[in-house]
Amino acid sequence: MSERLLEIRNLSVSFDTAQGTVRALRDVSFHVNRGEILGLVGESGSGKSVSMLSCLGLLPANGRIDNGSILFDGQELSPVGLTGRGALRQHEAMLRSIRGNRIGMIFQDPMTYLNPVLTIGTQLTEGLTAHGTCSRQEAWQRAVEMLRKVGISEPERRMKQYPYEFSGGQRQRMIIASALACEPQLLIADEPTTALDVTVQAQILELIRRLARENGTAVIMITHDLGVVASLCDRIAVLYGGKVCETGTADEIFYETKHPYTAGLLRSVSRRAASGGKTARGTLQSIPGTPPDLLHLGSGCPFAARCGEAMKICRDYYPAETAFGGEHSAACWLWCREKAAELTEAQDRERGERHG
Amino acid sequence: MAEPIIRVEGLEKHFQIRTGGLGRKMLIHAVNGVSLEIAKGETLGIVGESGCGKSTLGRTILKVLEPDAGHIWCDGTDITGFSRRQMRPWRRRMQMIFQDPYASLNPRFTVGELIAEPMAIYRTHGEAEQRERVQELLQIVGLKPDHIRRYPHEFSGGQRQRIGIARALALEPEFIVCDEPISALDVSIQAQIVSLLERIQDEKKLSYLFIAHDLTMVRHISHRIGVMYMGELVEIGPADEVCEHPVHPYTKLLMSAVPIPDPVQARLQRPQLTEGEVPSPIDLPKGCPFAPRCPHATKQCRELVPPLKDVGDRQVACFL
Numbered sequence: 001m002s003e004r005l006l007e008i009r010n011l012s013v014s015f016d017t018a019q020g021t022v023r024a025l026r027d028v029s030f031h032v033n034r035g036e037i038l039g040l041v042g043e044s045g046s047g048k049s050v051s052m053l054s055c056l057g058l059l060p061a062n063g064r065i066d067n068g069s070i071l072f073d074g075q076e077l078s079p080v081g082l083t084g085r086g087a088l089r090q091h092e093a094m095l096r097s098i099r100g101n102r103i104g105m106i107f108q109d110p111m112t113y114l115n116p117v118l119t120i121g122t123q124l125t126e127g128l129t130a131h132g133t134c135s136r137q138e139a140w141q142r143a144v145e146m147l148r149k150v151g152i153s154e155p156e157r158r159m160k161q162y163p164y165e166f167s168g169g170q171r172q173r174m175i176i177a178s179a180l181a182c183e184p185q186l187l188i189a190d191e192p193t194t195a196l197d198v199t200v201q202a203q204i205l206e207l208i209r210r211l212a213r214e215n216g217t218a219v220i221m222i223t224h225d226l227g228v229v230a231s232l233c234d235r236i237a238v239l240y241g242g243k244v245c246e247t248g249t250a251d252e253i254f255y256e257t258k259h260p261y262t263a264g265l266l267r268s269v270s271r272r273a274a275s276g277g278k279t280a281r282g283t284l285q286s287i288p289g290t291p292p293d294l295l296h297l298g299s300g301c302p303f304a305a306r307c308g309e310a311m312k313i314c315r316d317y318y319p320a321e322t323a324f325g326g327e328h329s330a331a332c333w334l335w336c337r338e339k340a341a342e343l344t345e346a347q348d349r350e351r352g353e354r355h356g
Numbered sequence: 357m358a359e360p361i362i363r364v365e366g367l368e369k370h371f372q373i374r375t376g377g378l379g380r381k382m383l384i385h386a387v388n389g390v391s392l393e394i395a396k397g398e399t400l401g402i403v404g405e406s407g408c409g410k411s412t413l414g415r416t417i418l419k420v421l422e423p424d425a426g427h428i429w430c431d432g433t434d435i436t437g438f439s440r441r442q443m444r445p446w447r448r449r450m451q452m453i454f455q456d457p458y459a460s461l462n463p464r465f466t467v468g469e470l471i472a473e474p475m476a477i478y479r480t481h482g483e484a485e486q487r488e489r490v491q492e493l494l495q496i497v498g499l500k501p502d503h504i505r506r507y508p509h510e511f512s513g514g515q516r517q518r519i520g521i522a523r524a525l526a527l528e529p530e531f532i533v534c535d536e537p538i539s540a541l542d543v544s545i546q547a548q549i550v551s552l553l554e555r556i557q558d559e560k561k562l563s564y565l566f567i568a569h570d571l572t573m574v575r576h577i578s579h580r581i582g583v584m585y586m587g588e589l590v591e592i593g594p595a596d597e598v599c600e601h602p603v604h605p606y607t608k609l610l611m612s613a614v615p616i617p618d619p620v621q622a623r624l625q626r627p628q629l630t631e632g633e634v635p636s637p638i639d640l641p642k643g644c645p646f647a648p649r650c651p652h653a654t655k656q657c658r659e660l661v662p663p664l665k666d667v668g669d670r671q672v673a674c675f676l
């Protein structure tokens with residue numbers, strides 16, 4: 001049995017829109033081991049949710065996987081290379097049997113995934129009975145138990161209520177409960193605690209931690225909250241502009257930061273934490289500039305336009321990946337200056353030849 | 357003193373829910389006697405337990421929900437009993453940015469249509485003016501001009517939240533309820549949005565009721581902070597004071613549970629998880645709502661509801 005429960009290799013995903021093709025993921029690779037908690041962080045729009053939706057075969061209709069492999073427990077989840085209606089239908093059936101069963105999902109937008117006209121109880125038990133693993137009565141018991149675990153008081157009564165009757169954080173916990181109830185091998189949690197106050201958040205994080213440590217569940221945690229990442233995650237992958245720009249253990253990412261985007265992100269957060277929020281108005285620090293336009297991507301480093309250390313080569317060539325031992329690696333020209341120099345030279349020579 | 361933009365007194369909002377087979381009805385006391393004031397140009401931050409009634413408070417102040425008791429004054433006018441028609445001119449002055457950008461944006465409208473909608477409803481701008489204003493708003497919230505023809509589902513979570521903010525700003529309101537406007541955003545866009553809200557506030561003397569869970573952000577943007585628990589305000593006072601020297605045991609618990617963005621420190625100080633159940637808003641316990649979880653609870657706390665009392669520069673509802 002391989003250590004790696006989910007392994008994404010060279011995944012590229014794009015969307016067709018009226019304005020052109022949005023290249024949401026380009027050649028993305030990362031993995032999560034059994035019992036490990038992987039943090040997926042990165043700017044809004046960097047492709048975190050899209051990478052997970054791709055694994056689950058849940059991309060919206062205008063999206064497609066252009067390339068890449070997604071191995072889950074040895075099984076290929078990527079449809080790349082499949083041809084013929086039969087094969088695709090079989091693939092879809094396989095994904096359906098895995099979703100909400102062996103892979104539990106907590107989505108970023110709870111309301112989209114809760115049916116407004118069904119009670120919470122119906123929805124929670126439906127998920128459990130759908131895969132034929134337990135009876136209605138067992139499912140009801142299990143759902144009540146899970147609601148209690150995520151801190152919902154009087155779960156029996158609340159099972160009979162409709163989604164609109166709950167607060168934002170309560171709905172989020174419904175989704176968490178339903179994802180956990182199926183005892184998945186892999187839990188994908190997309191911003192699971194954004195609507196929760198810090199005390200309930202601490203409870204949920206503890207629940208997830210125990211799940212990983214005691215049941216060996218692998219967890220992919222998508223979050224903007226670096227406090228959550230620091231206290232929960234074993235390893236971190238940082239995404240920027242549809243690319244993985246740095247990955248490593250939590251300590252490597254926080255204390256041996258290599259990529260300028262990661263550094264900028266940490267700097268703005270730590271400054272805020274150090275001040276405890278006691279910052280003068282209008283002085284909130286962040287990385288200047290805006291994220292890249294995924295419709296018109298150049299060939300260079302997607303961070304180049306905002307990077308304080310950008311060199312000429314950064315705008316023309318995507319940086320090579322540098323490994324720093326263990327699993328720590330970053331894609332940035334600062335760490336492979338020799339190769340950068342070679343390329344710049346070749347570029348100059350070419351230009352010289354053209355002009356000369 | 358100048359007239360506050362918003363004043364509420366003894367505000368209550370209950371929800372009736374059906375439970376059990378006999379159609380027995382029960383009441384949820386979502387907001388349970390809240391009184392507060394928001395000055396012109398001021399930001400009042402609201403923090404508290406998930407489900408404690410923050411969103412309901414915001415929506416009741418805007419009269420999106422009808423209050424069950426208490427009064428609401430907007431700029432000195434008692435709007436509590438106003439009908440929908442009477443509310444119309446007031447609606448423009450009071451807007452809301454929602455917690456859930458997915459549910460609040462109609463998926464069949466393009467971004468341009470969504471942002472123009474409030475202007476179209478209130479017929480505030482001519483057609484050309486309206487188009488111009490949409491472009492201006494897109495720019496203010498940091499979206500690109502060609503996003504105008506795209507649909508909400510084509511955007512990431514953070515991008516959608518900015519569409520909601522552009523909509524709320526369209527009519528140049530005086531008071532905005534910001535219901536977790538930044539929870540779904542990444543750190544640098546959070547900073548941009550908060551700076552944006554601050555800038556507009558300084559320019560237009562806007563007032564905010566700012567609901568959020570990120571305590572450092574709430575502290576940064578708020579002049580005063582109110583802490584809610586089970587539908588009641590348990591502490592309210594100057595932002596720095598409440599954060600640095602919390603008085604109410606629940607506020608203390610809240611401040612101690614903020615996750616630290618540093619793995620080593622985080623390993624060293626796991627927040628203490630509280631024992632005891634969060635009480636249900638259906639059967640409010642007698643006495644202080646925090647008593648079942650409070651390490652200092654006495655017999656008195658379990659029997660009597662502590663009133664909100666002045667303690668130095670703030671008000672606290674605790675017998676200690």
Ligand SMILES: Nc1ncnc2c1ncn2[C@@H]1O[C@H](COP(=O)(O)OP(=O)(O)OP(=O)(O)O)[C@@H](O)[C@H]1O
Pocket residue numbers: 015016017022024042043044045046047048049050051060062063108294509510511512513514515540542
């Ligand atoms: N259906 C779609 N059509 C076109 N573009 C899309 C679609 N869905 C997503 N995108 C684009 O793909 C990119 C990645 O989106 P994704 O939702 O993965 O971002 P994210 O990293 O999860 O961001 P956030 O933190 O804001 O949730 C974004 O730029 C988004 O605009």
Ligand SMILES: Nc1ncnc2c1ncn2[C@@H]1O[C@H](COP(=O)(O)OP(=O)(O)OP(=O)(O)O)[C@@H](O)[C@H]1O
Pocket residue numbers: 164165166167168169170195196197371372373384385386405406407408409410411412413455637
């Ligand atoms: N339409 C409704 N019908 C019945 N109960 C409701 C309704 N709306 C809210 N509630 C209940 O009222 C209480 C307060 O909800 P509210 O949405 O105000 O909480 P909140 O403080 O905003 O929480 P969160 O931080 O999770 O968003 C909750 O217990 C919720 O279940």
Ligand code: SF4
Pocket residue numbers: 259260261301302303304305307308309310311314319331332333334
């Ligand atoms: S490759 Fe260049 S632009 Fe990109 S992060 Fe490194 S230094 Fe900055």
Ligand SMILES: [Mg+2]
Pocket residue numbers: 048049050108190512513
């Ligand atoms: Mg996302």
Ligand SMILES: [Mg+2]
Pocket residue numbers: 167168169410411412455535
């Ligand atoms: Mg709410």
